[in-house]
Amino acid sequence: MTTIQLLARKGGAGKTTLALHLAVAAAAAGRAVAIIDADEQASALAWASRRDPDAIPILVVAGGRDLGQTVGRIDADLVIVDSPPSAQTRGAWQPDRIIVPVQPSALDLGALGATLDLLGGRDLDAMAVLMRCPPRSVETDEARAYIRDLGLHVAQTTIGERRDFARALAAGAAATEYAPRSRAAQEITELLQEVLA
Numbered sequence: 001m002t003t004i005q006l007l008a009r010k011g012g013a014g015k016t017t018l019a020l021h022l023a024v025a026a027a028a029a030g031r032a033v034a035i036i037d038a039d040e041q042a043s044a045l046a047w048a049s050r051r052d053p054d055a056i057p058i059l060v061v062a063g064g065r066d067l068g069q070t071v072g073r074i075d076a077d078l079v080i081v082d083s084p085p086s087a088q089t090r091g092a093w094q095p096d097r098i099i100v101p102v103q104p105s106a107l108d109l110g111a112l113g114a115t116l117d118l119l120g121g122r123d124l125d126a127m128a129v130l131m132r133c134p135p136r137s138v139e140t141d142e143a144r145a146y147i148r149d150l151g152l153h154v155a156q157t158t159i160g161e162r163r164d165f166a167r168a169l170a171a172g173a174a175a176t177e178y179a180p181r182s183r184a185a186q187e188i189t190e191l192l193q194e195v196l197a
């Protein structure tokens with residue numbers, strides 16, 4: 001089993017969007033996938049309740065205080081944890097990988113320090129993913145350089161600002177299902193390969 005946690009101190013960074021999209025893409029690639037919704041806003045659980053019963057099954061469970069215990073009850077190849085902005089990583093349980101979504105804006109990059117403090121000093125396998133990037137922008141290149149200077153690995157794949165992500169989630173789906181030929185779908189497929197590599 002591989003466990004991946006989406007982590008960012010900033011609300012609206014794209015944690016839930018990436019958690020659900022990576023989960024669906026991995027399930028479509030043949031893995032048994034479960035999501036732990038550790039956010040009291042319960043967006044992932046609400047998404048699951050909108051999901052077409054005929055779609056690829058993805059187990060979504062609420063995360064309790066003890067994530068290790070929740071993970072221990074799950075039988076899956078891949079467990080993806082969607083976190084609230086207040087998430088801690090100092091408990092006994094540690095994910096195999098951490099993904100930090102961050103938008104290439106000064107405000108979001110400024111808030112990245114708080115997320116890095118969470119990871120601080122420990123040898124965690126963490127990777128930033130640039131979210132909502134405008135096309136071919138200097139901001140995206142600058143953000144990449146800035147995050148690398150902070151010592152955090154940045155995914156090669158960037159995720160654009162695309163309505164298909166929100167539209168798909170509203171329909172209980174992911175962009176790979178809702179608009180399979182879209183750029184959004186293509187980006188997620190590429191990102192999944194990078195994440196699982």
Ligand SMILES: Nc1ncnc2c1ncn2[C@@H]1O[C@H](COP(=O)(O)OP(=O)(O)O)[C@@H](O)[C@H]1O
Nearest residue numbers: 011012013014015016017132160161162165166
């Ligand atoms: N790549 C994107 N393109 C367009 N909208 C996005 C993108 N990523 C996230 N959003 C939107 O931004 C908002 C916050 O995203 P969300 O995944 O809920 O963030 P978090 O879980 O970190 O709070 C949502 O309305 C979502 O639809």
Ligand SMILES: [Mg+2]
Nearest residue numbers: 015016039043
């Ligand atoms: Mg969220």
